Amino acid sequence: MRVISCLVVEHNLWLVLLALLVGIAGSWVTFRLFRQAQAREGRQRAGWVLLASQAAGSSIWCMHFIAVVAYDAGTPITFDPAWTMVSLFVAVAGSTYGLWLALSPSLRAAPELGGAIVGLAISAMHYSGMFAFRIEGTIEWEAGYILLSLIFAVLLGALTFRQAVKPLVKNAGLLPVGLFVLTVVSLHFTGMAAITVTPAAAAESSAASSALAAFAVVGVGMLVAGSGAISYLIDEQTSQETLKRLRQLALHDTLTGLPNRPSALDHLDSELAAATRTGLKVAVIGIDLDRFKEINDVHGHKAGDDVLATIGRRLAALLEEGEFIARIGGDEFMAVKRFEERSQLEVFLARLDAALTAPLRIGSTDLASAASIGVAIYPDDAADREGLICHADVAMYQSKTDLTHRISFYEAEMERAILERYALVQDLGRALDLGQFALHYQVQKCVATGETVGYEALLRWRHPREGYISPAVFIPIAEETGHIIAIGEWVLRTACAEATTWELPHRIAVNLSPVQFINADIPGLLQNVLMETGLPPERLDLEITESTFIADKAKALHVLRQIKALGVSLSIDDFGVGYSSFDTLRSFPFDKIKIDGCFTRDAEHSSEARAIVRSVLALGRSLGIPVLAEGVETGEQLAFLRIEGCVEAQGYHLGRPAPMDRKRTAIALAG
Structure with missing residues (x-):
């Protein structure tokens, strides 16, 4: 009752209310800053503890002095400046130690011990502040109330x-704020109940001056606490912005701005769950850009990135409600469409196809764009996420192999083809070790005399179950899987070794894969093979397509010059298709041009094909480079080449590819 009487009778309740509001505001700031300290380590934690302790100490100090000013002692009150500043220092220093101790991981009861230290700091601030209390009269203290105030504080x-x-108490974030204010209030008013003031002479205190002093104290305290609050708000905003950026990076592709694979999987899960509840259907659409590797090889990776960014912007712009598109890796995208009627899906697919096939302009270059699209539908084609994605990929690969359809819907029969291809990949990886490869040779002859000038080594794979598999089928797979490096080395080594056993020193031509050229040390391999087999380097002719070196011409030129330094000849293969740059012939040290067989075969009935053949032959003559025509299948084609001055030719009319033993037999019989 003494404490309550002290509060109600001896204090200005309006100023007490002001002290309480200051305490609540300061405590809120304190525990916001303290929460930041909890989330940090090392120096960052120390910084936030210091800010929190400044907010705590200043708010405790403000509450105390406003409440003291609110105390009606019956005589004017003044304060000693030195003890006033000491009390503020005690509040801040004690709070700093207590807050730091409360976060100590090494003490089992660290929060309780730290809180007790803060309680003692509040007590020390109160009683050192009371030493600053100056009146005309005497002050008597009651030890019982002092002890009780200390117990409350601790x-x-x-x-x-x-x-x-x-x-x-869980989920009570503001409870520490209330408890902290209660700690200060209980300490202060119990401590104030411990004093009895006897004025020396009757005098009236000024309520106006007391209020002015109280608001001055508020201003000082709020400046200190406000700096902590501003630091908290700045850090909170920075943290939110950082979290937003990290979330953007974690869930979006940096190049295209589209959602990435994890985001796509989360979205698909939510769409499937919603479709289960509503009875709607969900289409998963796999998208793979066609000839993207070619863009990278020819125009460089910067152009490839520009293509992906442009496609990404187009796809993002076409989305409507219930539609989603993500880049899931490389040149692959995945779209998700929620629909009720099949026509809604077809409209979406038409918009996708239009965006993916529209021409691209990268810098000053116009590029054709196309993509293969595969569609799987929930729940018709699969009942879970993995099955839908797998079936969409199966349908997409079907679109890649079927040139008549850019969009394919999943059908169960498609999986058989995928499984067969997978089995082929596995068998291809073992074919070299099992001795299933063989070389067939196709003769190359002088057009004018019919004399044999050389042979081209052609790789054949005799599969134990499927028989002979076309190189057009297994060579792309070998390049895709990287098996072509070991296979290509075997072809080169075997061809050179067999050529040394021929009765006549004919030239041997060997094709070089772009993957070999990029990933293997071709000059070093050639040097080793020539030394091991004893084949004279002038008998070896390497055939290279222009796409092999178009991406990095400087590096390619360096490699080709190393090959030429070994004495090996170089032919540019399939000239007339692809890029067929005249600058390539001028810049690179080629010894022969090989006209692609499609032009030779069409020369009989196509004036355009004949014009192309004549142009290449004229170009070869002007550059001093002999020309070999592939694909000669009739006597009329050979006669045309003879008239036009073609130097060499090969094709079924001159000889089909066959093992060299059979060729020797055929030559012997002809003799």
């Missing part, structure tokens, strides 16, 4: 920080 302080660090 116990409530320990409870406050236990709740702040290891909550006793």
Whole structure:
């Protein structure tokens, strides 16, 4: 009752209310900053603890002095400046140590111990502040109330920080704020109940001056606490912006701005769950850009990135409600469409196809664009996420192999083809070790005399179940899987070794894969093979397509010059298709041009094909480079080449590819 009487009778309740509001605001700032300290380590934690302790100390100090000003002692009150500043220092220093101790991981009861220290700091601030209390009269103290105030401060302080660090009451974020204010209030008014003031002479205190002093104290305290609040708000905004950026990076592709694979999987899961509840259907659409590797090889990776970014912007712009598109890796995208009627899906696919096939302009270059699209539908084609994605990929690969359809819907029969291809990949990886490869040779003859000038080594694979598999089928797979490097080395080594056993020193031509050229040390391999087999380097002719070196001409030129330094001849293969740059013939040290067989075969009935053949032959003559025509299948074609001055030719009319033993037999019989 003495405490309550002290509060109600001897204090200006309006100023007490002001002290309470200051305490609540300061406590809120304190525990916001303390929460930041909890989330940090090392120096960052120390910085946030210091800010929190400044907010705590200043708010405690403000509450104390406003409440002291609110105390009606019956005589004017003044304050000693030195003890006033000491009390502020005690509040801040004690709070700093208590807050730091409360976060200590090495002490089992660290929150309670730290809170008790803060309670003692509040007590020390209160009683050192009372030493600054100056009146005309005498002050008497009652030890019982002093002891009671200390008990309140220590116990409530320990409870406050236990709740702040290891909550006793869950989901009560503001409870530490209330407990902290209660700690200060109980300490202060119990401590004030411990004093009895006897004025020396009757005098009236000025309410106006007391209010002015109280607001001055508020201003000082709020400046300190406000700096902490501003630091918290700045850090909170920065943290939110950082979190937003990290979330953007984690869930979106940096190049296209589209959602990435994890985001796509989460979205698909939510769409499937919603479709299960509503009875709607969900289409998973796999998208793979066609000839994207070619763009990278010819125009460089910067152009490839520009293509992906442009496609990404187009796809993002066409989306409507219930539609989603993500880049899931490389040149692959995945779209998700929620629909009720099949026509809604078809309209979406038409918009996708239009965006993917529209011409691309990268820098000053116009590029054709196309994509293969595969569609799987929930729940018709699969009942779970993995099955839908797998079936969409199966349908997409079907579109890649079927040139008549850019969009394919999943059908069960498609999986058989995928499984067969997978089995072929596995068998291809073992074919070299099992001795299933063989070389067939196709003769190359002088057009004018019919004399044999050389042979081209052609790889054949005799599969144990499927028989002979076309190189057009297994060579792309070998290049895709990287098996072509070992296979290509075997072809080169075997061809050179067999050529050394021929009765006549004919030239041997060997094709070089672009993958070999990029990933293997071709000059070093050639040097080793020539030394091991003893084949004279002038008998070896390497055939290279222009796409092999178009991406990095400087590096390619360096490699080709190393090959030429070994004495090996170089032929540019399939000239007339692809890029067929005249600058290539001028810049690179080629010894022969090979006209692609499609022009030779069409020369009989196509004036355009004949014109192309004549142009290449004229170009060869002007550059001093002999020309070999592939694909000669009739006597009329050979006669045309003879008239036009073609130097060499090969094709079924001159000889089909066959093992060299059979060729020797045929030559012997002809003799």
